Amino acid sequence: MNSQNAYRTDLPTDELTACVSQALGRQCTLKKISGYLNRTEVFNVNDNDAVVKIYHHAPLSKFARERSAYQLLRGTNLPLARFLAQGFLTDGTPWIALSSLQGQCPDASAELMTAEQSVEFFRQWGGIARTLHGIADDPTQTIDAIMRPEASCFPESLQRYLDCRDAALQRPGPFHQLMVSAANTMDAVVKRITGPAEPRFVHGDFSSRNALVDLHGQGVTVSGLLDFERCRFGDPAQDLADMWFKDLCGDRHRHAAFVCGYGPFEVGFDDRVHWHLLGLMFEIASWAPERDPVYFQRAMQMLKAIAIGRPLFFESR
Numbered sequence: 396m397n398s399q400n401a402y403r404t405d406l407p408t409d410e411l412t413a414c415v416s417q418a419l420g421r422q423c424t425l426k427k428i429s430g431y432l433n434r435t436e437v438f439n440v441n442d443n444d445a446v447v448k449i450y451h452h453a454p455l456s457k458f459a460r461e462r463s464a465y466q467l468l469r470g471t472n473l474p475l476a477r478f479l480a481q482g483f484l485t486d487g488t489p490w491i492a493l494s495s496l497q498g499q500c501p502d503a504s505a506e507l508m509t510a511e512q513s514v515e516f517f518r519q520w521g522g523i524a525r526t527l528h529g530i531a532d533d534p535t536q537t538i539d540a541i542m543r544p545e546a547s548c549f550p551e552s553l554q555r556y557l558d559c560r561d562a563a564l565q566r567p568g569p570f571h572q573l574m575v576s577a578a579n580t581m582d583a584v585v586k587r588i589t590g591p592a593e594p595r596f597v598h599g600d601f602s603s604r605n606a607l608v609d610l611h612g613q614g615v616t617v618s619g620l621l622d623f624e625r626c627r628f629g630d631p632a633q634d635l636a637d638m639w640f641k642d643l644c645g646d647r648h649r650h651a652a653f654v655c656g657y658g659p660f661e662v663g664f665d666d667r668v669h670w671h672l673l674g675l676m677f678e679i680a681s682w683a684p685e686r687d688p689v690y691f692q693r694a695m696q697m698l699k700a701i702a703i704g705r706p707l708f709f710e711s712r
Contacts, residue, residue: 521656
């Protein structure tokens with residue numbers, strides 16, 4: 396089986412169905428709703444009775460992070476599913492079961508949402524980011540070693556970004572000069588960062604694609620916060636860099652609403668967001684030209700916007 400076929404082939408569900416049925420204490424049927432065999436697959440249980448996630452890529456790490464997140468965030472006002480059960484297949488592949496959440500992805504609702512509802516969603520989404528980033532490390536709450544905080548958020552990410560930058564700069568092509576300019580900007584931004592960030596809870600893939608919304612009349616409510624496979628304690632500026640890249644760049648109304656919901660930023664936060672954005676673009680440039688050319692082109696358009704100047708969240712205040 397080649398890798399492309401492996402990417403599209405579904406997991407046989409007999410064993411998983413039996414495990415989930417035993418764990419939940421009732422006969423279950425599973426229907427796949429998203430994911431891939433060599434990543435993470437998600438199944439609907441008994442027509443919205445529950446949701447099951449099974450982890451194929453870096454399974455133990457993703458499983459531990461997600462399980463830890465639901466423990467750590469319990470008791471917050473965040474719109475989270477309830478953790479129901481967990482288990483392993485006979486080959487060691489881990490899975491978890493969660494309660495179902497109402498709502499749909501904002502992208503799926505885009506044609507139904509008014510401009511006012513879209514702005515209100517991003518205001519609420521900014522508040523959710525603030526709540527996450529208000530959670531500091533507490534050893535009494537850390538239940539998996541994988542969730543231990545980095546001793547210093549800055550140096551660890553710095554080396555990863557610099558490695559990706561070096562790899563990207565070795566590639567010839569039409570964007571080489573742009574990446575040289577961005578590398579110089581990255582050096583300048585690094586010099587403005589005065590020290591490591593205090594480790595806070597970081598989602599790791601914070602964007603509207605990991606939200607659910609409930610539309611009601613002219614109103615909208617964020618009804619779900621999803622996917623903690625990449626969560627950790629680290630620099631919260633990374634979440635905002637992801638958000639700026641995936642949702643906010645070029646849309647001043649979304650940008651202003653998110654900033655309003657998030658609230659005041661600490662001194663130097665904008666430099667760290669800028670630095671993470673540059674690092675993210677270099678990460679993409681180090682692998683995407685052959686594997687995902689469309690994504691690479693989008694990243695290079697983004698790089699043009701941030702190679703010179705600073706993409707401040709403060710602009711919308």
